Amino acid sequence: MLCNGSVLPPNIHPTGLTVSVSAPGKVILHGDHSVVYGKLALTASLGLRSRMRLIEISAPNLVIFQLPILDFTLTYDLEKLREYLLIPMLPLTHNANEFNWEYPEMIHHDAILDIVDSFISYTSGTAPLNVHQKMALSSVFFLIAGILGSVNIELNSFLMTCETDLFIGAGTGSSASFVVSLAAALLQFVKMKTGGQGNISKEEYKACFLDAGSDKNFSKRELDMICKWAFCAEKIVHGTPSGVDNTTCTYGGIVEFRKGLAPKLLEMLRPLKILLINTKVSRETRKLVSKVAALHHQYPDLTNNILNAMEDVAFIALQHITSLCTWTGTTEGLVNDQIRNSYEELGRLASINHSLLSALGVSHLRLDEVIHILAENGLQGKLTGAGGGGYATCLVSPYVNPSVLEKAMLDLDARGFQAVLTEVGGNGVMIE
Known part of the structure; x- marks a missing residue:
């Protein structure tokens, strides 16, 4: 059943466990598109996050999904969900007797997705689902089947809701942030349901024992598992993702x-500030990746030269970013000069990178307009992500005059863009 809104139906109240997690978005600082071809990419977590909550509720035999950003609330029969998605997965895995939820790489991805699609078709009836709603639901049910299907827990009625600071399809990792927070919420839910004690696998599966430790943080082992499951779900959205988005949103x-x-x-001793500029032009990552692939097929040598140049840019940028990561904030003498120089060089490299991406055909008139407005104010930036719209970024040096930054943001606003000053390089997925 499909209905709009983001509130609980009447007479339904929270009860039992509540899980709250969040995951950041991401920006690609360097390596957009070239990362697909094995080139170096540098990414950073954003100060903008998605927040996932999983709440056990009082209603009998009911599962509710709320995604306000997609403007819908969906309700499902819990028994039907169990029947379709929590059946033994042994025929759907490689080396079935060696499988448990720690090994998402062992699953038959397409076979599970077929089951998920059948479940959505059966339960949604004639309710219209747009492409974003369909992908979100497929990701939710895929991860429920994959993560909960092999663990020995009693699944009660629950509500799952996600709110986000990110825009969909804009190059800031909204889908990765969503699936990372989803995988993390399911993992934390299992930990809380089982109490972290003993073998949590059903008897058909390989034994699995949870990490002992704090419920306030995910262990390295758990982060690795979250990242792998999120990568599986990213395939639903992007087809052949590089893995960079889910990695950044997981580890930060x-x-x-x-x-x-x-x-x-790269461990950062202090955050970096970035201007994130929304062109308000939507685009599809899959189509833009295919566009570059077609150019690569038609002009392989020419395209490889562009991709190699992009890797050179990323490598040089890495050296400067590394110096910023170890900067403690000292602003005196030689250290000050080194940091100032690194910011200046990173600005120059961003401009070069934007030009190279334009040569691949993935810029947009509105993106180029953003770069021009920044240049008029003495700033430099580039598109981020797939291009074709979405966002542009501008790394903001601590030496930029605040009045210059304010004027640039006003100029962007006057031309119909939305500029937000935020930080990059903060925490990855975390329990809240």
């Missing part, structure tokens, strides 16, 4: 990422 900070290799996390 600044991430040095290359496809096929373990991410390297």
Whole structure:
């Protein structure tokens, strides 16, 4: 049943467990598109977050999903959910006797997604679902099947709701933030339901024992599992994701990422400020990735040269970002000069990177207009993410005159853009 709104139906009240988690969005500082081809990417967590709550409720045999940003509330029969999604998954996994929820890489992704699609088709009836609603629901039910399907818990009626500071389809990792917070909420829910004691797997599956420790933070093992499940769900949204978005939203900070290799996390001693500019032009990541792939197929040598140049930019930027990550805030003498120089070089590299992305055909007139307005105010930036609209970013040096920054934001606002000053490099997914 589909209904609009974001409130509980009458006579339904919270009871039992409540789980609250949040995950940041992300921006790609360097490596947009080139990361798909194995090149270096530098990403950062945003100060804008998605917040997921899972609440056991008093209503019998009822599951409610609320996503205000997608303007819907969906209710489902809990027994039907159990029947479709929590059946034994042994035929849907590789090496079934070795499977438990720690190994999402072992599942038959498409087979589980087929079951999820059947469940949505059966239960939604004639209710219209747009593409974003369908992907969100598919991600929810996919992770419920994958994470809860093999664990030995009693599933009671519950409400799951997600609110976010992020815009959909704008290049700030809204889908990754959503699925990371979703996977984390389900993992924390299992921990709370089982009390973290003993083997939590159903008897058909390989035994699994939870980490002992604080309920206030996720362990490294748990973060790794959240990241892997989120990557599985990202395939539903993006087809062939690089893995950089779910990695950044899970671990936070600044991430040095290359496809096929373990991410390297850069510890920051102080946050970096960034101007995040919304062009208010929507776009689809999948289509833009396909556009670059088509260009690469038609002009492989030419495209490879652009991609290689983008990696050179990312590598040089990494050296400057590393110096900023270790900066304690000292503003005297040589240290001050080094930091000022790093900010100046990062601005120059952002401009170069934007030009290279434009050469790949993924910029937009509105993005180019943002870059022009920034330049008029002595600032430099680039598109972030897939391009074609979405957001542009501008790293803000502590040496920028506040009046200059204020004028730039006013100029952007006057031209119909929305500029927000926020931080990058903060916490990843966390329990709230």
